[in-house]
Amino acid sequence: MVATLYINGAWRQASDGGAHDVHSPHDQRVVARVCQATNSDVLDAISAARESFDSGVFTSWSFNERSALVAKIADLLERDADLIARKESDDTGKRFIEAQYDLADVIATFRHFAALGLKEHGRSVDVGLAHITSRIVHEPLGVASLIGPWNYPLLQIAWKVAPALVAGCSFIVKPSELTPQSAIALMKIIEEAGAPQGVANLILGPGSVVGAPLINDPRVDLVSFTGGLTTGQTIMRAAATTIKKLALELGGKNPHIIFADADIDAAIDNAVTAAFLHSGQVCSAGTRLIVERSIHDQVVTEIVRRAGLITLGGPDDVMAETGPLISKSHLINVSLYVDKAVAEGATLLVGGKRSELSEHADGWYYLPTVLDNCTSEMSCVQEESFGPVMTVEVFDTEAEAIAIGNDTVFGLSGGVWSQDAKKAARVASALRHGTIWVNDFGPYRPAAEWGGYKQSGIGRELGEHGLGEYLEIKHIWTNNAPSRSGWFRDHE
Numbered sequence: 001m002v003a004t005l006y007i008n009g010a011w012r013q014a015s016d017g018g019a020h021d022v023h024s025p026h027d028q029r030v031v032a033r034v035c036q037a038t039n040s041d042v043l044d045a046i047s048a049a050r051e052s053f054d055s056g057v058f059t060s061w062s063f064n065e066r067s068a069l070v071a072k073i074a075d076l077l078e079r080d081a082d083l084i085a086r087k088e089s090d091d092t093g094k095r096f097i098e099a100q101y102d103l104a105d106v107i108a109t110f111r112h113f114a115a116l117g118l119k120e121h122g123r124s125v126d127v128g129l130a131h132i133t134s135r136i137v138h139e140p141l142g143v144a145s146l147i148g149p150w151n152y153p154l155l156q157i158a159w160k161v162a163p164a165l166v167a168g169c170s171f172i173v174k175p176s177e178l179t180p181q182s183a184i185a186l187m188k189i190i191e192e193a194g195a196p197q198g199v200a201n202l203i204l205g206p207g208s209v210v211g212a213p214l215i216n217d218p219r220v221d222l223v224s225f226t227g228g229l230t231t232g233q234t235i236m237r238a239a240a241t242t243i244k245k246l247a248l249e250l251g252g253k254n255p256h257i258i259f260a261d262a263d264i265d266a267a268i269d270n271a272v273t274a275a276f277l278h279s280g281q282v283c284s285a286g287t288r289l290i291v292e293r294s295i296h297d298q299v300v301t302e303i304v305r306r307a308g309l310i311t312l313g314g315p316d317d318v319m320a321e322t323g324p325l326i327s328k329s330h331l332i333n334v335s336l337y338v339d340k341a342v343a344e345g346a347t348l349l350v351g352g353k354r355s356e357l358s359e360h361a362d363g364w365y366y367l368p369t370v371l372d373n374c375t376s377e378m379s380c381v382q383e384e385s386f387g388p389v390m391t392v393e394v395f396d397t398e399a400e401a402i403a404i405g406n407d408t409v410f411g412l413s414g415g416v417w418s419q420d421a422k423k424a425a426r427v428a429s430a431l432r433h434g435t436i437w438v439n440d441f442g443p444y445r446p447a448a449e450w451g452g453y454k455q456s457g458i459g460r461e462l463g464e465h466g467l468g469e470y471l472e473i474k475h476i477w478t479n480n481a482p483s484r485s486g487w488f489r490d491h492e
């Protein structure tokens with residue numbers, strides 16, 4: 001058994017020898033066997049991170065030195081990109097080419113934060129007194145637990161690891177138990193790049209088992225988590241005890257609004273991509289179509305036709321356009337979600353079942369699905385399916401489109417299509433979501449902040465704020481001509 005836990009600069013087995021198999025969602029083949037940490041392994045990882053942080057072994061590096069480390073990691077990721085993409089497509093079942101795109105995004109993330117680290121950090125404050133120097137300085141925040149999901153395993157971890165390293169934090173990474181392989185590869189690269197012992201640690205195992213110490217231990221200063229709302233709530237409750245800093249990237253139920261004056265052909269094509277890319281297992285998926293009544297039939301008819309054409313297939317199927325769901329339990333959840341929608345009055349227009357093709361018999365393939373006649377009260381409109389399921393609602397006025405688009409507890413992303421630039425800008429401004437696309441849906445860049453309003457999360461990843469999450473801000477006031485304060489009498 002290969003040692004796959006990385007704790008205090010060494011690869012090791014679980015303390016009780018525990019391990020689990022990782023299965024391909026495409027055909028259930030075993031693609032890896034990895035160690036499964038015990039509670040005591042997690043505590044060891046936290047100790048290593050705490051001790052390395054408190055020793056100053058990494059915090060004493062300058063921002064420039066830490067940026068150079070992160071740039072080197074980007075170079076090594078580039079060297080190994082295809083090997084890691086293969087592991088990622090084995091674990092997730094996504095097409096190899098999609099995993100390659102994801103790796104390019106991972107590398108771009110490391111390069112973004114490496115460049116950001118070279119910028120001036122801190123500032124002087126003019127306090128209006130010639131003898132006072134007032135400086136705002138940015139310092140590493142401390143020990144961070146970095147917990148990622150299975151849909152974009154390495155990318156979501158990269159959004160955390162790269163800024164944590166530039167900031168000078170020590171950390172424990174925990175990927176989803178379903179998709180551990182790319183995180184193991186990243187840790188090997190961080191080791192090769194020369195991160196000091198104990199700074200980067202890797203714990204593997206189910207969140208329900210290894211998660212508790214990562215979010216409860218008082219030696220952890222920050223939990224940065226990407227995943228579902230319910231887990232986010234658990235983490236927030238646990239964090240209250242020790243007032244941990246939190247960065248939460250949770251789910252979304254993202255409105256995609258098409259006005260009658262849009263470029264309809266482009267809007268339809270993007271609506272199909274927004275909902276069915278990676279079989280809807282995307283936090284920012286545009287699964288909630290909100291279409292102006294006068295074009296409803298035209299738009300929905302074409303989307304249904306296009307959804308029916310989508311070719312599903314495994315990592316190396318060159319004809320495939322998207323892949324399987326991550327697991328059997330997820331497939332069951334998506335099926336139940338669709339059944340409930342139909343029971344609540346939605347009209348199933350296409351899909352709504354598992355693929356019946358013989359080549360998909362061993363995989364978790366669910367057909368692209370469109371549900372029409374949906375309204376805001378329905379659970380399918382309010383809850384995430386995290387599968388290939390589009391719901392359709394109609395509107396008559398701009399105000400109604402905005403109201404529907406905001407009628408959700410989530411606030412991650414949204415899109416608006418109109419050739420009336422002023423109207424599109426008004427709607428973009430009125431929608432309470434962290435990213436809005438106008439006449440587009442989906443693109444992002446590491447230089448732009450990413451995160452959610454409302455119950456989609458707390459804080460921002462990427463951009464400049466994404467580094468700020470890992471920094472403390474200190475004000476240093478220096479009196480260059482000390483004198484008595486004179487506040488209290490010094491005599492009777």
Ligand code: NDP
Nearest residue numbers: 148149150175176177206207211227228231249250251283
């Ligand atoms: P989960 O919340 O189930 O899991 C996310 C991570 O948390 C996994 O590593 C999981 O481990 C771990 N975990 C589970 N329970 C605990 C616990 N009690 N304590 C600590 N860690 C725990 O989400 P999914 O993996 O199912 O991911 C899908 C969700 O993530 C969707 O809701 C999606 O919207 C959201 N997401 C949000 C993104 C964003 O940018 N806002 C991006 C991507 C996804 P394990 O899997 O090993 O059990």
